[in-house]
Amino acid sequence: MKKTLLLISSLAIMTIGLAANADAGPESRCKGCHTFNQGGKHKTGPNLFAIVGKKAGSTDFKKYGKSLKNADWVWDEDNLKAWVCDSKKAIKELTGDDHAKTKMGKQKKCGDKAEAVVAFLKGLK
Numbered sequence: 001m002k003k004t005l006l007l008i009s010s011l012a013i014m015t016i017g018l019a020a021n022a023d024a025g026p027e028s029r030c031k032g033c034h035t036f037n038q039g040g041k042h043k044t045g046p047n048l049f050a051i052v053g054k055k056a057g058s059t060d061f062k063k064y065g066k067s068l069k070n071a072d073w074v075w076d077e078d079n080l081k082a083w084v085c086d087s088k089k090a091i092k093e094l095t096g097d098d099h100a101k102t103k104m105g106k107q108k109k110c111g112d113k114a115e116a117v118v119a120f121l122k123g124l125k
């Protein structure tokens with residue numbers, strides 16, 4: 001009897017572990033500050049539905065910093081990859097202004113990880 005209980009509880013723990021793992025997609029880091037669904041609410045950062053191909057700083061999010069508010073670029077795969085790796089550096093390159101700043105901290109999703117995040121963002125449409 002004891003053994004059966006033990007078996008059941010360890011199976012339960014394994015299942016929980018698997019479920020938690022399946023949840024950890026490339027965007028898991030972004031979720032604290034962004035929503036991804038159409039019409040989703042803005043959190044610390046703007047909603048990111050259909051962000052690929054959208055003009056930067058163009059949602060009705062009220063708290064954009066100056067550089068994103070005045071942005072003149074469109075989010076494509078390359079600039080998004082640079083953004084999720086190091087937004088602090090990317091904002092300077094994208095604006096061409098060495099003093100440009102963004103409120104979003106660097107996410108250090110670089111290389112393959114950046115690819116995975118951007119692939120996820122592309123699917124939001």
Ligand code: HEC
Pocket residue numbers: 027029030031032033034044045046048051055056057058059063064065066068069075080083084101102103104105107109117
């Ligand atoms: C701690 C909060 C936080 C996290 C985590 C975060 N962001 Fe952001 N993000 C922001 C904020 C705040 C802004 C607005 C920055 C500004 O106005 O300078 C922003 C802006 C953006 C924008 C520009 C949106 C637009 O409308 O032009 C994109 C794209 C973006 N984030 C993607 C991501 C992705 C992808 C991740 C995960 C890898 C992520 N962010 C993680 C807070 C965050």
